[in-house]
Amino acid sequence: xxxxxxxxxxxxxxxxxxxxxxxxxxxxxxxxxxxxxxxxxxxxxxxxxxxxxxxxxxxxxxxxxxxxxxxxxxxxxxxxxxxxxxxxxxxxxxxxxxxxxxxxxxxxxxxxxxxxxxxxxxxxxxxxxxxxxxxxxxxxxxxxxxxxxxxxxxxxxxxxxxxxxxxxxxxxxxxxxxxxxxxxxxxxxxxxxxxxxxxxxxxxxxxxxxxxxxxxxxxxxxxxxxxxxxxxxxxxxxxxxxxxxxxxxxxxxxxxxxxxxxxxxxxxxxxxxxxxxxxxxxxxxxxxxxxxxxxxxxxxxxxxxxxxxxxxxxxxxxxxxxxxxxxxxxxxxxxxxxxxxxxxxxxxxxxxxxxxxxxxxxxxxxxxxxxxxxxxxxxxxxxxxxxxxxxxxxxxxxxxxxxxxxxxxxxxxxxxxxxxxxxxxxxxxxxxxxxxxxxxxxxxxxxxxxxxxxxxxxxxxxxxxxxxxxxxxxxxxxxxxxxxxxxxxxxxxxxxxxxxxxxxxxxxxxxxxxxxxxxxxxxxxxxxxxxxxxxxxxxxxxxxxxxxxxxxxxxxxxxxxxxxxxxxxxxxxxxxxxxxxxxxxxxxxxxxxxxxxxxxxxxxxxxxxxxxxxxxxxxxxxxxxxxxxxxxxxxxxxxxxxxxxxxxxxxxxxxxxxxxxxxxxxxxxxxxxxxxxxxxxxxxxxxxxxxxxxxxxxxxxx
Numbered sequence: 199x200x201x202x203x204x205x206x207x208x209x210x211x212x213x214x215x216x217x218x219x220x221x222x223x224x225x226x227x228x229x230x231x232x233x234x235x236x237x238x239x240x241x242x243x244x245x246x247x248x249x250x251x252x253x254x255x256x257x258x259x260x261x262x263x264x265x266x267x268x269x270x271x272x273x274x275x276x277x278x279x280x281x282x283x284x285x286x287x288x289x290x291x292x293x294x295x296x297x298x299x300x301x302x303x304x305x306x307x308x309x310x311x312x313x314x315x316x317x318x319x320x321x322x323x324x325x326x327x328x329x330x331x332x333x334x335x336x337x338x339x340x341x342x343x344x345x346x347x348x349x350x351x352x353x354x355x356x357x358x359x360x361x362x363x364x365x366x367x368x369x370x371x372x373x374x375x376x377x378x379x380x381x382x383x384x385x386x387x388x389x390x391x392x393x394x395x396x397x398x399x400x401x402x403x404x405x406x407x408x409x410x411x412x413x414x415x416x417x418x419x420x421x422x423x424x425x426x427x428x429x430x431x432x433x434x435x436x437x438x439x440x441x442x443x444x445x446x447x448x449x450x451x452x453x454x455x456x457x458x459x460x461x462x463x464x465x466x467x468x469x470x471x472x473x474x475x476x477x478x479x480x481x482x483x484x485x486x487x488x489x490x491x492x493x494x495x496x497x498x499x500x501x502x503x504x505x506x507x508x509x510x511x512x513x514x515x516x517x518x519x520x521x522x523x524x525x526x527x528x529x530x531x532x533x534x535x536x537x538x539x540x541x542x543x544x545x546x547x548x549x550x551x552x553x554x555x556x557x558x559x560x561x562x563x564x565x566x567x568x569x570x571x572x573x574x575x576x577x578x579x580x581x582x583x584x585x586x587x588x589x590x591x592x593x594x595x596x597x598x599x600x601x602x603x604x605x606x607x608x609x610x611x612x613x614x615x616x617x618x619x620x621x622x623x624x625x626x627x628x629x630x631x632x633x634x635x636x637x638x639x640x641x642x643x644x645x646x647x648x649x650x651x652x653x654x655x656x657x658x659x660x661x662x663x664x665x666x667x668x669x670x671x672x673x674x675x676x677x678x679x680x681x682x683x684x685x686x687x688x689x690x691x692x693x694x695x696x697x698x699x700x701x702x703x704x705x706x707x708x709x710x711x712x713x714x715x716x717x718x719x720x721x722x723x724x725x726x727x728x729x730x731x732x733x734x735x736x737x738x739x740x741x742x743x744x745x746x747x748x749x750x751x752x753x754x755x756x757x758x759x760x761x762x763x764x765x766x767x768x769x770x771x772x773x774x775x776x777x778x779x780x781x782x783x784x785x786x787x788x789x790x791x792x793x794x795x796x797x798x799x800x801x802x803x804x805x806x807x808x809x810x811x812x813x814x815x816x817x818x819x820x821x822x823x824x825x826x827x828x829x830x831x832x833x834x835x836x837x838x839x840x841x842x843x844x845x846x847x848x849x850x851x852x853x854x855x856x857x858x859x860x861x862x863x864x865x866x867x868x869x870x871x872x873x874x875x876x877x878x879x880x881x882x883x884x885x886x887x888x889x890x891x892x893x894x895x896x897x898x899x900x
Contacts, residue, residue: 505618554609554636
């Protein structure tokens with residue numbers, strides 16, 4: 199017999215107790231009587247809820263069922279898409295991450311995560327058995343077994359029950375305490391880092407409120423004097439280091455050659471470290487084209503590529519003609535500066551002999567390309583708008599970004615020049631210049647440089663590995679010099695405690711340990727449960743602060759929070775590798791570029807291509823050997839059929855997939871304890887790791 203559904207209790211209102219009250223209106227013809235009491239049911243008017251009939255109830259139930267079916271269908275579609283992506287990745291020959299395949303690289307962390315995953319699955323199986331057997335206790339306590347209502351000894355008849363009780367006692371007495379200590383330590387670090395982040399945001403707000411900007415003591419250069427050779431224009435060297443940059447070499451060289459500056463007061467150095475002869479010939483042809491147009495430009499190529507970018511810049515600065523120049527502007531191959539870049543940066547050096555560096559802000563041509571580029575834009579906007587600007591205004595020091603900056607050559611020479619000891623040569627020279635007393639200026643309102651952010655997760659992952667392993671390697675090398683330097687004590691404290699330890703070491707450490715290790719572990723050891731404000735409130739507030747410099751990205755605040763936690767495994771691994779000088783600490787992989795340009799660049803390129811250029815005019819001023827090589831390359835390109843596009847498959851990332859399974863396992867365990875926020879956080883964070891592990895974020899290369 200089907201159970202009857204009685205909705206009378208739900209529809210009926212709460213019966214109130216009281217005395218009858220008579221309210222007489224001004225009109226004596228009638229009165230309104232309200233009666234409350236146990237015998238007043240006959241006088242009470244009919245409730246509106248009693249007008250509901252069976253048909254209305256049926257419609258309400260149908261609407262709720264339709265909504266539930268829609269949610270289930272949406273979840274099923276998402277799960278089906280994930281399974282399809284997994285099938286393509288695993289069964290259709292798309293390989294694993296190259297980092298994990300190399301012997302000794304990332305193996306230790308992956309083994310730890312794999313062992314943690316196996317242990318969590320075993321504990322989940324034990325908890326599931328205990329739950330269905332009725333041994334589960336919702337609120338365990340550190341005082342096991344006295345404070346819990348344990349079953350009587352006579353009721354324990356099987357060895358599995360005994361084993362479970364022993365596990366509860368061992369868990370509370372020996373495992374919970376060290377986990378709680380580590381958890382409290384990470385929470386303290388988390389709060390310190392959050393406080394630092396809030397102070398930076400308050401500093402940025404103060405700068406905006408007071409409209410603080412770097413000022414120019416003297417008048418700027420006149421626009422109509424560009425073609426003259428006035429002495430007021432200092433000699434400027436422009437360097438463009440590159441290596442196998444087929445996609446972006448043309449636009450970067452073109453932009454550098456069109457900078458608004460007297461031609462006899464500027465020299466462009468194209469520093470090519472390419473090992474592909476075809477790319478080398480193309481770059482030399484581009485240099486020759488601008489040379490015959492009257493631009494002072496030279497092409498340099500090293501036969502031995504030692505020291506990566508630092509070795510390339512060091513070799514270029516060793517040229518004899520460099521002594522005639524006062525400043526050097528550096529642009530990476532994917533950067534296209536606006537023509538007025540030098541006129542907005544060089545004037546800050548006039549009348550300021552202690553100034554060693556002027557750094558401009560980046561702007562990105564592909565920030566809206568996909569979800570990955572949007573999330574990167576949030577981080578980079580906060581880095582420039584808050585970190586660089588606040589440190590530049592209040593400390594006159596920040597880390598050089600490696601490009602889109604102008605150095606005083608004397609500052610480089612006094613600081614020891616470019617060194618090849620780390621993969622973050624830009625941060626290295628900035629720290630050494632700061633120790634020698636040079637000051638820096640950051641121009642937040644000068645967004646004159648267009649560049650790219652990585653569009654694929656593989657490229658972004660390698661970039662972040664270099665950016666987080668290099669600073670730890672540099673910290674080991676610079677610590678004695680910092681302690682022995684003559685700068686003030688508070689500047690030393692800022693360098694050691696804030697610049698290196700807090701923002702380069704502590705941040706990836708607590709982010710990975712707290713949210714990827716302790717949180718899932720606390721689901722199996724509930725005596726060491728993390729408080730709700732650590733999991734939810736503080737991370738949301740910090741994400742909100744991070745996203746303020748990019749207000750258009752507010753719809754992505756939740757994906758941003760999840761993705762930052764997902765990237766913690768890569769950043770933590772890189773930090774450990776750099777700190778302990780492991781095998782991949784001195785690995786440099788050129789970030790893959792897509793060669794995207796802004797709309798104006800495309801129009802200029804189309805206009806340039808529409809004008810025919812004679813064969814002799816293009817190669818005028820080129821040596822005979824270069825001309826023969828270029829003609830040979832052109833003939834080969836015309837005769838050979840176009841090569842088929844290289845098929846690059848998406849990859850599987852083992853550490854991210856292991857963490858995804860670990861977090862999802864912990865989410866299932868949290869259901870047994872009815873922990874709502876913990877469950878949802880673990881669920882969505884596990885799905886985030888799964889998407890990244892399957893390489894479903896960023897550019898799809900299938």
